[in-house]
Amino acid sequence: TQLLEQSPQFLSIQEGENLTVYCNSSSVFSSLQWYRQEPGEGPVLLVTVVTGGEVKKLKRLTFQFGDARKDSSLHITAAQPGDTGLYLCAGDDSWGKLQFGAGTQVVVTP
Amino acid sequence: EAGVTQSPTHLIKTRGQQATLRCSPISGHTSVYWYQQALGLGLQFLLWYDEGEERNRGNFPPRFSGRQFPNYSSELNVNALELEDSALYLCASSLIRRQGQLEQYFGPGTRLTVT
Numbered sequence: 001t002q003l004l005e006q007s008p009q010f011l012s013i014q015e016g017e018n019l020t021v022y023c024n025s026s027s028v029f030s031s032l033q034w035y036r037q038e039p040g041e042g043p044v045l046l047v048t049v050v051t052g053g054e055v056k057k058l059k060r061l062t063f064q065f066g067d068a069r070k071d072s073s074l075h076i077t078a079a080q081p082g083d084t085g086l087y088l089c090a091g092d093d094s095w096g097k098l099q100f101g102a103g104t105q106v107v108v109t110p
Numbered sequence: 111e112a113g114v115t116q117s118p119t120h121l122i123k124t125r126g127q128q129a130t131l132r133c134s135p136i137s138g139h140t141s142v143y144w145y146q147q148a149l150g151l152g153l154q155f156l157l158w159y160d161e162g163e164e165r166n167r168g169n170f171p172p173r174f175s176g177r178q179f180p181n182y183s184s185e186l187n188v189n190a191l192e193l194e195d196s197a198l199y200l201c202a203s204s205l206i207r208r209q210g211q212l213e214q215y216f217g218p219g220t221r222l223t224v225t
Contacts (some may be wrong), residue, residue, distance in 0.1 A: 033213060042114070042200050042216030043153070088153070092212040096165055097143065102152040 003027075004091055006101035013108055016078050021104045023089035024071040029099075030092045032072050034063055037086040037103070079108045112137065114203050114217035122223045123191050131186040131220045135203030141165075142184040143204070143214060144176060148197040156199075159184055191224045198222075 007022045023032070031050045035043035047056050049065035049072060056063045060083075062075040076083055086105050090098040115134045123129050135142050144156040155168035159178035173189040182203075188195055198221050202214035 031212060035216075040198070040219070040221070042202075042218050045213060045215060048213055090153075090214075096141075096160070096212070097155055097158050098212060098214060100145075100153040100155075 004089055004099055004101035006087075006089060006104050008104060009102070010105045011107070013079055013106075015080055015108055015110050017108075019076050019079055019106065021074045021087050021089075021106070022071070023073070023101055025091060026070065027091070027093075028069050030069075030094045032065060032069075032092070033090045033098065034072070034074055035088040035090065037088060038084075043086075043088055076106075079106075081108050081110055084108050114201055114215055116199075116201050116217040116220050118220060119218070120221045120223070122225065124225050125191055125193060127191050129188045129191060129195075129222055131188075131199050131201075131222070132183065133186070133201030133203075133217060134183045135201075136215055139203035139205055139215075140182055141204045142178055142182065143202040144184070144186050145200040145202065146170075146197045147200060147219075148194075153200065157186070188222075193224050196222060196224045 004025045013019055033048050034046045037043040047063045052067045052069045054065045060077045064073050084107050086103045088103045090100045093099050117132045141160040143158050145153040147153050157176050158166040162178050176186040178184045198219045200216050200219045202216045204214045
């Protein structure tokens with residue numbers, strides 16, 4: 001089983017600060033997805049990274065895939081209260097299913 | 111375009127009963143995935159259906175089962191409910207992978223409470 005470890009588990013910051021969430025594994029994934037989930041709702045796909053070293057930007061969110069395709073990071077610049085949520089990374093294990101990390105709960109206070 | 115839909119939104123059952131949860135994928139998607147998300151825990155993979163066939167299942171007992179219909183909608187059945195089955199059950203759909211990318215789109219979930 002390929003395990004994805006996310007850190008930190010919980011992050012509480014003030015509006016305007018920056019934050020980084022990490023997703024690490026000892027296994028190689030063919031692609032990796034990041035999702036955001038709000039309480040009582042399903043996860044929403046934010047981005048997919050495929051190529052080692054790839055960097056994708058989505059407004060104030062920057063996603064990076066490690067060169068060896070084993071790890072990824074999500075960086076949020078100037079966080080806003082609307083960024084509050086559970087951030088999940090998920091790796092494509094090439095067997096038709098995603099392996100999810102346990103998630104990082106981000107709370108941004110005004 | 112409509113997203114993934116799930117019904118019911120909430121379901122309350124007593125221990126020992128059976129629960130049936132339903133999912134309709136995004137139009138054109140042939141694969142349906144089921145996940146269990148217990149309170150405070152991550153998503154645990156339950157089942158994957160594609161083109162009407164069960165392709166893979168997670169580490170769950172046989173009382174968790176399901177099926178996919180010709181229109182690609184899916185049903186998850188949980189027999190002999192136990193208290194620890196209380197969780198948010200999420201359904202996701204995807205297209206057949208392209209260039210190694212597997213992107214899943216989730217429904218809002220069914221909150222199952224077993225008393």
